[in-house]
Amino acid sequence: MVGTFRFVKNGKGQFYELMLIEHTTDGPVLRLKHFNAGLIGWEDKAQVYSYPLIEYRQGIAVFEREDKKSRLTYSRTKESLSVVLDEPSDGKPHSEYFNFRLVE
Numbered sequence: 001m002v003g004t005f006r007f008v009k010n011g012k013g014q015f016y017e018l019m020l021i022e023h024t025t026d027g028p029v030l031r032l033k034h035f036n037a038g039l040i041g042w043e044d045k046a047q048v049y050s051y052p053l054i055e056y057r058q059g060i061a062v063f064e065r066e067d068k069k070s071r072l073t074y075s076r077t078k079e080s081l082s083v084v085l086d087e088p089s090d091g092k093p094h095s096e097y098f099n100f101r102l103v104e
Contacts, residue, residue: 013037028053030063030072078102 005017016035021028030051034042043049051063051072064071070087083098 015042024052026052 001021003019005019007014007016014037016039018033018035020031022031023029030053032049032051033047036042049065049070051065051070053061054064054071055062059076061074062071063074070085073084073086075082075084079102081100083100085096085098086093088094
């Protein structure tokens with residue numbers, strides 16, 4: 001599965017994220033790369049953030065980096081998708097919330 005995310009502020013794209021969930025011999029892994037406007041990459045050319053699936057249940061999938069530095073939790077309902085990014089900031093736990101809803 002392939003997806004994209006675009007963060008827009010004041011009508012301008014601030015950054016972009018390309019993501020891929022691929023099946024490996026150890027199970028599904030979410031892979032991410034980030035880009036500024038102009039498609040200027042954040043990571044080195046060959047660097048990718050990998051988040052193996054660590055938990056799955058009805059409507060919820062949790063991916064966590066092997067170094068435990070960050071975790072992404074996807075929660076889905078019939079009309080919405082919520083994503084929580086948990087990662088430390090200044091040595092303290094920090095969570096960012098992204099909430100999406102179905103638009104008809």
